[in-house]
Amino acid sequence: MKFIDWFLDRFRLKTSHKNIFEREIPEGITYFYCFGGIAFTAFVVCLISGLFLTVYYIPSEKEAYNSILRIHEEVTFGKLTRGIHKWSANVLIISMIIHSLRVFITKSYRPPRELNWMVGVLTFVIVMLEGFTGYLLPWDQKAYWATVVGTNIVGSIPIFGEEILLMVRGGYDVGGATLIRFYSFHVLWLPLMLFILLWAHFHMIKKLGISKPL
Ligand code: HEM
Numbered sequence: 001m002k003f004i005d006w007f008l009d010r011f012r013l014k015t016s017h018k019n020i021f022e023r024e025i026p027e028g029i030t031y032f033y034c035f036g037g038i039a040f041t042a043f044v045v046c047l048i049s050g051l052f053l054t055v056y057y058i059p060s061e062k063e064a065y066n067s068i069l070r071i072h073e074e075v076t077f078g079k080l081t082r083g084i085h086k087w088s089a090n091v092l093i094i095s096m097i098i099h100s101l102r103v104f105i106t107k108s109y110r111p112p113r114e115l116n117w118m119v120g121v122l123t124f125v126i127v128m129l130e131g132f133t134g135y136l137l138p139w140d141q142k143a144y145w146a147t148v149v150g151t152n153i154v155g156s157i158p159i160f161g162e163e164i165l166l167m168v169r170g171g172y173d174v175g176g177a178t179l180i181r182f183y184s185f186h187v188l189w190l191p192l193m194l195f196i197l198l199w200a201h202f203h204m205i206k207k208l209g210i211s212k213p214l
Contacts, residue, residue: 026212033210035099040198042092049085050187057137059183061176064139089131096127108211116204123197126190133186139179147174147182 008014025033056075058067071078100120103109109117136147151174155165170177 023206023209025210028213029210030213032098032102035095035102039092039095039099042088042095043194043198045088046085046092047191049081049088052081053085054187059137059180061139061179064137064179068138068140089134093127093131096124100124106211106214112208113204113211116201116208119197119200119204123194123201126193126197130186130190130194133182133190136174136179136182137186144174147178151178 053071056067056071056078058064068082071082073079075081103117103120132147132150136143151165151168154168155161157164166172168178168181169175170181
């Protein structure tokens, strides 16, 4: 106990805990106010399980599918880690939708929280893109054709559609270049954007507090 006390004191964890967890919350809030926190927990689980998956996943046209099979059948706890990654992603998306509905229904998007609502909308788009880019990675028939259809929608944008489609796919067809592009966005670019957006989200929640129920 002495060691733990010493460690917490030297790390200044006792005070920062207070900052994070001991906040005033308005009277009359319901369990629906928990869904932002549930979404964040699912995000952390997704992140950790994803980090383990990157150790074995190979983002190449020839190896991607086999590396998924290897994770599933040979790697210790590989099947479990994949399952946790998939289900935490589902929980993240569902709880984020419920959280947005709660914010909408309680009119918490009104000033002074309108900027946080906008940050939330951007977060929503980035999380959906995480789902879309991750879907291609197993590189099986379902993933391939879902991406063909999904990216075709981008191609139908007026005027710049073809240029954007080329940029998204890295060529005219969905192929190796698309896979590497999606992998890079899935594990680097989009999570980085999410870190920044969530930091801004939580910063504003900390400063403005949670809105009083109607
Ligand atoms: C990964 C996604 C998200 C996470 C982890 C997250 C997390 C949180 C948390 C923990 C809170 C504190 C209150 C609560 O839990 O209800 C909150 C509040 C808020 N969120 Fe989110 N959020 C996310 C997405 C969104 C989205 C998509 C929107 C809107 C489109 C949004 C808009 C807001 C607003 C306006 C507040 C302030 C609400 C109030 O003060 O009552 N958030 N968020």
